[in-house]
Amino acid sequence: MDFAFTPEQEEFVQEVRAFIRERVPAALLKRLRGGPEGGGGGDHQAAAREFKQLLYKAGLLGVNWPPEYGGRGAPHIYQYFLAEELSYNDLPGAGLTLTSVAPMLWRAGTEEQKKQYLRGIFEGEIEFAIGYTEPNAGSDLASLQTQAIKDGDDYIIRGQKMFTSGAHMSTHIWLAARTDPNAPKHRGVSMIIVPLNLPGITIRPLWTMGDGRTNEVFFDDVRVPRRNLVGEENRGWYTMSAALDFERAAVAPLSPLRRILEDLVKFCKETKHNGLALAEDPIIRNKLAELTVDLGILRLFSLRNAWIIDKGAVPNVEGSMIKVWSSELRERLFATGLELMGPFGQLQPGSKWVPIQGSFEVGLRASPQYRFTAGSNEIQRNIIAQRGLGLPR
Amino acid sequence: MDLALSETQQMLQQLTRELLEKEFPSTTLREVEASEEGYSRELWKRLGELGLTNVAISEAYGGAGGSLLDLGVILEEMGRGVYIGPFFATVVLGGLTLLYAASEAQKRDLLPKVGQGQVLLSLALLEEEGRYEPEAIHLQAERRAGGYVLQGTKLFVEYGHVADHLVVVARTSPPSATARGARTISGSSSDGISLFLVPRSSPGITIAPLITTGGDKQVEVQFRGVQVPESNLIGQLNQGWPAIQRVLEAATALLCMQMAGMGEKVLEITVEYVKQRVQFGRPVGSFQAVQHHAANMAILSDGAKLAAQEAVSRLAQGLPAAKEVALAKAFCGRAGFEITYNSHELNAGVGFMKESDLQFYTRQMHGMRLRFGTTMDHLKVVARESGF
Numbered sequence: 187m188d189f190a191f192t193p194e195q196e197e198f199v200q201e202v203r204a205f206i207r208e209r210v211p212a213a214l215l216k217r218l219r220g221g222p223e224g225g226g227g228g229d230h231q232a233a234a235r236e237f238k239q240l241l242y243k244a245g246l247l248g249v250n251w252p253p254e255y256g257g258r259g260a261p262h263i264y265q266y267f268l269a270e271e272l273s274y275n276d277l278p279g280a281g282l283t284l285t286s287v288a289p290m291l292w293r294a295g296t297e298e299q300k301k302q303y304l305r306g307i308f309e310g311e312i313e314f315a316i317g318y319t320e321p322n323a324g325s326d327l328a329s330l331q332t333q334a335i336k337d338g339d340d341y342i343i344r345g346q347k348m349f350t351s352g353a354h355m356s357t358h359i360w361l362a363a364r365t366d367p368n369a370p371k372h373r374g375v376s377m378i379i380v381p382l383n384l385p386g387i388t389i390r391p392l393w394t395m396g397d398g399r400t401n402e403v404f405f406d407d408v409r410v411p412r413r414n415l416v417g418e419e420n421r422g423w424y425t426m427s428a429a430l431d432f433e434r435a436a437v438a439p440l441s442p443l444r445r446i447l448e449d450l451v452k453f454c455k456e457t458k459h460n461g462l463a464l465a466e467d468p469i470i471r472n473k474l475a476e477l478t479v480d481l482g483i484l485r486l487f488s489l490r491n492a493w494i495i496d497k498g499a500v501p502n503v504e505g506s507m508i509k510v511w512s513s514e515l516r517e518r519l520f521a522t523g524l525e526l527m528g529p530f531g532q533l534q535p536g537s538k539w540v541p542i543q544g545s546f547e548v549g550l551r552a553s554p555q556y557r558f559t560a561g562s563n564e565i566q567r568n569i570i571a572q573r574g575l576g577l578p579r
Numbered sequence: 580m581d582l583a584l585s586e587t588q589q590m591l592q593q594l595t596r597e598l599l600e601k602e603f604p605s606t607t608l609r610e611v612e613a614s615e616e617g618y619s620r621e622l623w624k625r626l627g628e629l630g631l632t633n634v635a636i637s638e639a640y641g642g643a644g645g646s647l648l649d650l651g652v653i654l655e656e657m658g659r660g661v662y663i664g665p666f667f668a669t670v671v672l673g674g675l676t677l678l679y680a681a682s683e684a685q686k687r688d689l690l691p692k693v694g695q696g697q698v699l700l701s702l703a704l705l706e707e708e709g710r711y712e713p714e715a716i717h718l719q720a721e722r723r724a725g726g727y728v729l730q731g732t733k734l735f736v737e738y739g740h741v742a743d744h745l746v747v748v749a750r751t752s753p754p755s756a757t758a759r760g761a762r763t764i765s766g767s768s769s770d771g772i773s774l775f776l777v778p779r780s781s782p783g784i785t786i787a788p789l790i791t792t793g794g795d796k797q798v799e800v801q802f803r804g805v806q807v808p809e810s811n812l813i814g815q816l817n818q819g820w821p822a823i824q825r826v827l828e829a830a831t832a833l834l835c836m837q838m839a840g841m842g843e844k845v846l847e848i849t850v851e852y853v854k855q856r857v858q859f860g861r862p863v864g865s866f867q868a869v870q871h872h873a874a875n876m877a878i879l880s881d882g883a884k885l886a887a888q889e890a891v892s893r894l895a896q897g898l899p900a901a902k903e904v905a906l907a908k909a910f911c912g913r914a915g916f917e918i919t920y921n922s923h924e925l926n927a928g929v930g931f932m933k934e935s936d937l938q939f940y941t942r943q944m945h946g947m948r949l950r951f952g953t954t955m956d957h958l959k960v961v962a963r964e965s966g967f
């Protein structure tokens with residue numbers, strides 16, 4: 187057993203850091219950081235594409251993919267390193283298109299699909315929105331009712347998706363639709379790639395308490411070729427479940443939380459009360475130390491996930507564990523920080539007196555979604571208890 | 580012992596609840612949040628007409644002569660109704676300061692107008708350190724011919740931009756060496772602090788809004804050479820802090836009532852939702868994982884309400900309540916946070932959208948959790964008041 191990274195891996199991390207430091211034009215960085223979380227204006231989107239192209243050209247995006255797709259054929263853990271560095275610096279590139287859709291296209295897609303989409307994904311030309319949830323299918327995804335009706339060489343898509351994040355700035359939707367209404371719930375679902383510029387698609391914004399944007403997407407008899415089916419027809423449930431396993435492993439990266447704790451510690455060192463830095467107050471020290479321990483555990487969970495994926499497997503119960511742990515830790519980090527700020531914790535970004543640019547205020551407001559998206563924490567705990575511990579259902 | 584509300588209190592409860600349901604639907608709340616003024620003038624008028632601004636003012640000044648608990652019942656309902664507006668600033672922060680510290684002439688002049696909702700007040704207390712302590716008061720009031728000149732900055736002044744008068748907590752002599760460093764949120768008296776009644780329109784005052792999580796209005800007020808006549812001193816020179824401390828104690832307890840009302844309503848909304856939201860062919864409220872969350876929320880909600888009630892009821896009876904108030908705020912801060920954030924877990928996607936009203940509760944609760952001392956601040960007082 188060895189928890190340390192190899193010298194090559196350390197070198198790669200340094201390479202990514204140097205890239206971010208030296209190869210990204212300052213003007214581009216500024217444009218990238220201007221965009222609100224999940225919202226995104228036109229320019230942020232264009233900037234993100236430019237940035238991904240830079241990453242790709244440097245052989246970083248897709249580092250773990252075979253050379254014929256522009257990668258370096260490196261083990262998966264390299265993508266983990268890349269994603270950590272990007273999210274630490276609040277940079278795009280390691281979204282679900284890369285971390286959840288691409289691995290499933292690789293596993294379940296046809297050769298033609300791989301050719302058609304993977305390179306586009308790496309070049310930043312193709313971006314997927316995830317279309318699972320519907321008004322009546324949240325935790326119970328198998329109840330989804332959006333239909334894909336066979337018509338010659340096409341499917342006709344009819345129905346509604348809900349909370350489809352990024353649909354307004356994506357090129358395609360990774361859609362779960364019902365292809366056999368008569369089969370048992372889990373057996374009649376298929377995964378279909380639908381370009382979002384087709385006639386019959388309407389996208390409506392939904393704004394969250396955390397000021398992020400997500401969407402409702404309506405499909406009014408949208409025609410897509412049957413070759414857009416990914417994997418076997420009516421076997422989409424399994425593809426979607428595996429994609430969700432990848433998603434859970436990916437939505438819980440370590441570095442954004444590490445960044446939050448670093449900001450908080452810095453705040454506590456710099457803020458004085460009665461001549462004493464907050465960080466020197468034994469009670470506050472203890473709180474910070476507890477958060478540091480919890481973050482340390484998150485680091486270990488995330489290393490384990492990377493290792494599992496690296497071996498060619500998909501984290502399952504392990505993915506559920508990290509998802510629960512990180513989403514609850516995120517909330518604790520922000521809530522503790524705001525409490526230490528007292529009345530100043532009420533201030534929103536842009537206020538003259540706001541500490542840490544208001545990132546804690548908006549951070550806490552945005553945090554509930556981490557607990558219930560990608561499968562709610564109740565569902566994750568059910569998985570840990572039932573699949574992990576073998577407790578009866 | 581009797582834990583029931585009196586008849587008058589039940590009447591106040593019903594009156595406030597019905598008023599807010601009718602006059603302060605979430606459509607109005609959304610407009611109010613987005614507006615510069617930050618409150619509904621019509622509702623304010625109604626609160627005055629119905630005598631709700633009048634409740635805790637003594638009969639001698641045209642008030643109803645009710646108790647702090649009567650006021651608490653109204654605030655609990657304002658929590659349920661996610662009310663934002665100048666009520667707390669005027670009736671609690673400004674009104675109680677006048678009631679506790681002002682001269683007869685000042686009371687006769689102002690309190691009847693406050694009771695009728697004709698005058699808005701606020702308290703200008705906090706400064707750059709954000710602490711509710713005399714040592715954190717640096718705004719200077721310097722004696723000049725016939726009065727004082729104020730110089731300094733106040734923060735988090737609730738509805739200060741619409742208040743007709745601000746009660747300004749100022750320093751009139753430096754803190755004594757012994758007093759320094761030994762104060763906490765409800766620490767003992769400190770000399771050198773004086774209170775002034777300052778019309779908002781006084782020359783030298785500039786006001787800038789602070790953007791807060793709760794969507795309520797709090798402002799920064801700068802005083803640059805603001806002249807205040809001698810007659811606007813409230814209470815004794817240099818002896819202002821004990822009154823502020825008394826107001827803080829009452830305000831903290833009353834805020835707990837508001838938080839408790841809010842928490843209870845969030846629980847009700849959540850229970851309603853999980854009863855009707857169906858997944859896996861059954862209401863999600865039938866899953867034990869969901870039930871246990873709801874049960875925890877109910878425990879926290881009941882605890883918060885009882886703690887707030889005991890604190891306010893002791894104050895209303897004139898009993899010492901330092902420990903009870905600190906216990907209530909320490910607990911309400913924690914309960915308020917857990918109730919709202921767990922409600923998001925159970926209401927999931929739908930409750931997280933701006934279209935849902937749940938966000939108002941969560942944001943306002945969070946603001947209240949951070950005002951008038953956080954849980955951490957009050958735990959220190961609990962320890963001290965418990966003799967350790």
Ligand SMILES: Cc1cc2nc3c(=O)[nH]c(=O)nc-3n(C[C@H](O)[C@H](O)[C@H](O)COP(=O)(O)OP(=O)(O)OC[C@H]3O[C@@H](n4cnc5c(N)ncnc54)[C@H](O)[C@@H]3O)c2cc1C
Binds near residue numbers: 317555564
């Ligand atoms: C900001 C945001 C972005 C999102 N982005 C996407 C996206 O891009 N693509 C997409 O497809 N979806 C997306 N979602 C949807 C998200 O995944 C769902 O909200 C989530 O799956 C929960 O579904 P629900 O909201 O319908 O809650 P429900 O399923 O209605 O759950 C309500 C409550 O019941 C509990 N519950 C349900 N079933 C059980 C059970 N069996 N046992 C115990 N408890 C249970 C839940 O834990 C929850 O507490 C997004 C949501 C949000 C808010």
